[in-house]
Amino acid sequence: MSTVGPDDFATFFHDSNVPQVIARTDGTFDYVNPAFEELMGCPASELVDRPFIDMVDPRDREATVAELNRLVNGRPTLQFENRYLTADGTKTFRWAAVPGPRDMIFATVVDVTREKARTQAYEQYVRQLEMAEEMARVGTWKVDLVRSEVYWSPEVRRIHGTPADYEPELAEAIGFFHPEDRHVVEGLLNEAIEERGSFQFKLRLIRTDGTERIVRSSGRVEVDAEGEAVSVFGVFADVTEDEGIQASLAEQARRAQAQASRLKALQQLSMMQEFGGIEDTVAAYLGAARTKTGMARLCLTMDPEALLPAWGTEPALDTALMAAVLRHGRKRSGVGHHGAFIAAPVRVGSRIRGVLALFDPDATQPPADYDVEFIGLVAASVGQLIRENEQDASIEHQRHLFESLFRDAPVAIVVASAMDRRIMLVNPMFERLFGYSQDELAGRETSVLYADRADFLAMGRARFNAASSESGDDDAFELSMARADGTHFDAELVATVVRDEAGAPLAFMGQIRDITERKEVERLKSEFVAVASHELRTPLTSVLGSLRLLEVASGQFGPEERQMVELAARNGRRLKDLVDDVLDIQKLEEGRFQPEQRSLSVAQLLDEAVRLNRPLFAGTGVRVQVQCQDSLLVQADEQRLQQVLANLLSNAAKFGSTGSLVEVEASRRGDYVRFEVRDRGPGISEEFRPRIFEKFAQSGQSRTRRVGGTGLGLAISKALVEAMEGRMGFEDRPGGGTSFYFELPLASVLEARA
DSSP states (O other): OTTHHHHHHHHHHHHHHSSSEEEESSEEHHHHHHEHHHTTOOOGGTTBBBBBBGOOOOHHHHHHHHHHHHTTTOOOEEEEEEEEEEEEEEEEEEEEEOOOOOEEEEEEEEEOOOHHHHHHHHHHHHHHHHHHHHHTTEEEEEETTTTTTEOOOOHHHHHOOOTOOOOOOOOHHHHHHHHHHHHHHHHHHHHHHOOOOOOEEEEEEEEEOOOEEEEEEEEEEOOTTOOEEEEEEEEEEEEOOOOOOOOHHHHHHHHHHHHHHHHHHHHOOOHHHHHTTTHHHHHHHHTGGGGGGGGSSEESOGGGGOOOOSSSSSSSOOOOHHHHHHOOOOOEEETTEEEEOOOOOOOOEEEEEEEEEEETTTTTTTHHHHHHHHHHHHHHHHHHHHHHHHHHHHHHHHHHHHHHHHOOOEEEEEEETTTBEEEEOOOOOHHHHOOOOHHTTTTBGGGGBSSSSHHHHHHHHHTTTTTGGGSSSSSEEEEEEEESSSSSEEEEEEEEEEOHHHHHSEEEHHHHHOOOOHHHHHHHHHHHHHHHHHHHHHHHHHHHHHHHHHHHHHGGOOOOHHHHHHHHHHHHHHHHHHHHHHHHHHHHHOOOOOOOEEHHHHHHHHHHHHHHHHHHTTTTTEEEEEOOOOOOOEEOOOHHHHHHHHHHHHHHHHSOOOTOOOEEEEEEEEEEEEEEEEOSOOOOOTTGGGOOOSTTTOTTTTTTSSSSSSSSSHHHHHHHHHHTTTTEEEEEEESSSSEEEEEEEHHHHHHHHH
């Protein structure tokens, strides 16, 4: 490369539109080009001979000194990032530097401040996409026919009940369907692949927990330029609860397939097409004509055979060496019959995506080490350009997909500001349900959606405040909401906090469903049960009275007759308990229950509860242990509190294993007394957890244990506790079993309020 002289390099550095510097190993700048001056926003006179560590953000100075020491020890720097204090504020730079002669360091710098912002935006779009899938309850899947791989989105995994890292084979994915439906899936899939068409179905799915669900899926085969099937892409939804999402699913499939088609168009580009125009981009990046580099031709490719000279037909480079660059990711240089060459890998992230080659057919000497290192820096910069372009395209794709899922979700969605609960976005389903348009609602307080402003204020205290925003769990509420025309309807609202990377609330998102029909069905059912219970009570009282007389006179009967009388009396009392429970539920739901609260000794309450229920434990072999802090007083209705304790102790006796220990404990928790009943039973199954406090809810164990129940005890207990200004719940116990607990206010707290 004897054609290159010092003046050529000086001209190259000065004319380049890439910020470049020459630094000394003592930590000062020796030379900066105009592009670097523009980047820093100050002239070279303020930069040269000044310790550059003074310009580095204090947070990055230690790392910068360590990287300088690496360079002093002869090790080049690639992809090192730090923050500089410029005239325009703090900027993030990515450095590539190599040690040079005479204690000099040659470096190029790229301003990656925008790239960092794009990366954060990309990660946010990914989170929003997953959130949109969860909101819409619609997932996506893909079968790669070339690689024989199956992809499931997080929502599809949730529907199947599989772990987040589960990656099924195709046969395993089909195996989740009901045995009678698997051949339908296989037939539709094979037919679509053969005919390059699409399909849809609604079939039965067996989750990993054994529950059966109804799922709906639509799919379409993707083909390559030769018309060969390369993949199948589709959407997937659980429609067990709501068949009404069918129309939305079809629209979702159409839009998702359109997105897939655009993605396929990008994937079908050959590598040479992918790098189209990059050669000119690199030439412009160097800021000078190609001849200024001292070499004749620049080329970027994934195919070593494509590296041909500017003239002639024989390969200018040893293709084996070029393949080695791709395979091992190291720079190569040399000289042969066809001239001198330098080849450096182009990395995009952690992958090698191509080779940047610079060669001169007329040269007879090998390139200088400095030339080799410099082309390596250029290759690194080219890789960064490609990465930014791909990242921009990916962010745009994610944005379109998120917007599609939000727009076509089969549930009404509203997004409100975390600062003042003012509406930011609503989806089309919301507009149809409430009769408002997006423009009519934008900027308005969400109170416009509530039938009663008191509900709006109560919701703010319960959910939309600084304390509750610390929770990441979804909260579900039932309340009355108002349409634009003034009519009201019963709704279920699921509220979610949307957070930034630091966990700070950005917005509140609400998913709203019209449950008017469901509430009407519940009302009719409750009325029927209540009427039936009232009608049963009078004749049942007479029957029980007669049975008690027969029990008194049972000594005059034979053994078989006495057994029949005892069985009839026992079943009659159980029927009376059921009627009483139903009437209690009705009274609680209608708000007619008024607790007679007074100050009570917690220790005495627990002793009395265990004494009254000891016969239950004697019959099961389960032992009871009581622990209570001294002098605790609680404000409650004694009779109803004993009813709650009796229900929890009864359940512990039913489900505790023979010879196990039931622990009953009361302790102070802030302004509340916490009552706990802990057993060593089989625990609560996952599918039963959401329904455990519902009326007539019974787990599978209840129907197979030696002692039955009405399925109303926990529903009544929870309602009684809440009527006494308390709260109730349950937890799994380490090692097996369940802990049911409820909390009631301390007597001193309620007396202070009064």
